[in-house]
Amino acid sequence: MKLSSLPRRRYTPHATPIQKLERLSQHLGGPQIWIKRDDLTGLAGGGNKTRKLEFLVADALAQGADTLITVGAVQSNHCRLTLAAAAHEGLKCRLVLEQRVPGSYRKTASGNNFLFDLLGAETITVVDGGSDLSGAMQAEADQVKALGRKGYVIPGGGSNALGAMGYVVCAREIMAQSLDMGVAFDEIVVASGSAGTHAGLLIGFTAANAGVPLTGVNVRRPRAEQEGNVHKLGVEAAAFAGLPAPSRESVVALDQWVGPGYSLPTDEMVEAVRLFAQLEGVLLDPVYTGKAAAGLIGLARRGHFRPGANVLFVHTGGAPSLFAYQDVLASA
Numbered sequence: 486m487k488l489s490s491l492p493r494r495r496y497t498p499h500a501t502p503i504q505k506l507e508r509l510s511q512h513l514g515g516p517q518i519w520i521k522r523d524d525l526t527g528l529a530g531g532g533n534k535t536r537k538l539e540f541l542v543a544d545a546l547a548q549g550a551d552t553l554i555t556v557g558a559v560q561s562n563h564c565r566l567t568l569a570a571a572a573h574e575g576l577k578c579r580l581v582l583e584q585r586v587p588g589s590y591r592k593t594a595s596g597n598n599f600l601f602d603l604l605g606a607e608t609i610t611v612v613d614g615g616s617d618l619s620g621a622m623q624a625e626a627d628q629v630k631a632l633g634r635k636g637y638v639i640p641g642g643g644s645n646a647l648g649a650m651g652y653v654v655c656a657r658e659i660m661a662q663s664l665d666m667g668v669a670f671d672e673i674v675v676a677s678g679s680a681g682t683h684a685g686l687l688i689g690f691t692a693a694n695a696g697v698p699l700t701g702v703n704v705r706r707p708r709a710e711q712e713g714n715v716h717k718l719g720v721e722a723a724a725f726a727g728l729p730a731p732s733r734e735s736v737v738a739l740d741q742w743v744g745p746g747y748s749l750p751t752d753e754m755v756e757a758v759r760l761f762a763q764l765e766g767v768l769l770d771p772v773y774t775g776k777a778a779a780g781l782i783g784l785a786r787r788g789h790f791r792p793g794a795n796v797l798f799v800h801t802g803g804a805p806s807l808f809a810y811q812d813v814l815a816s817a
């Protein structure tokens with residue numbers, strides 16, 4: 486199967502930029518840090534889910550669906566972007582929100598939660614952490630069907646084989662930019678959550694024999710579990726695309742920066758969010774990219790990268806959730 490022949494909607498009319506973070510690199514006195522600005526993809530507020538939704542929504546439309554149904558945490562960027570894609574395509578959208586932290590849902594919360602309402606969610610169903618999420622989404626699909634409509638279920642984070650194609654495309658984009666810029670990246674660092682971004686990038690780099698190590702920084706799970714998840718999806722998505730499967734050894738998903746748990750703040754995250762904002766004018770988010778950047782900074786300080794190495798940080802978005810974390814991030 487050729488990626489170029491897969492049905493795809495286009496939500497970002499340009500490659501996202503790669504920029505050098507001069508002041509952060511200088512501050513750390515370590516490697517040359519570059520950033521892939523996937524926070525600047527299209528749809529409301531941008532972020533990594535936009536790339537996955539290009540393929541997933543095209544499939545929903547091809548199947549004649551009129552309603553997207555998906556799931557995420559209470560400040561889910563994926564839910565925000567699925568709603569935005571639905572609005573753009575004239576589809577309805579229903580959300581199932583999982584309270585991964587008990588009691589974390591607040592109807593009036595700011596950040597992405599406010600945007601769920603603004604972007605016109607048809608229904609929002611809140612369930613406890615660890616609930617049967619597929620069952621909850623199927624129940625929504627059944628309700629939609631009973632209304633004479635057709636639902637299309639998108640798994641959490643858009644992380645199935647089709648969604649991961651968005652990041653196979655991104656890997657190709659990075660390689661083309663690296664060639665154009667004349668900058669060879671020695672290592673790439675990315676947040677690793679529902680695994681589609683990590684798996685997609687790995688497939689893209691493996692297929693091109695790029696020889697660049699990809700380091701995932703976990704936001705939720707212990708290392709072995711997350712590496713297993715990324716590898717499983719990587720094998721499945723590579724088979725779907727007719728590309729070589731990534732080896733188990735090529736999957737690295739570090740768990741030292743998760744802290745007390747998913748979405749729970751850490752001092753390293755707060756430092757990373759402030760450093761990117763104050764040295765580079767780049768907004769990270771507290772749940773994903775703040776922890777991934779904390780990992781990048783931690784690795785630099787430990788001497789993990791050779792001096793002068795070119796390290797690319799993939800910024801996967803998420804800044805709208807900053808507004809739900811003002812109490813943690815404001816300086817006073």
Ligand SMILES: Cc1ncc(COP(=O)(O)O)c(C=O)c1O
Pocket residue numbers: 532533561562563642644676677678679680681682683770773774801802803804
């Ligand atoms: C801003 C942001 N970065 C990174 C991730 C992790 O990406 P993935 O779920 O594909 O592993 C997410 C997932 O929700 C996200 O919202």
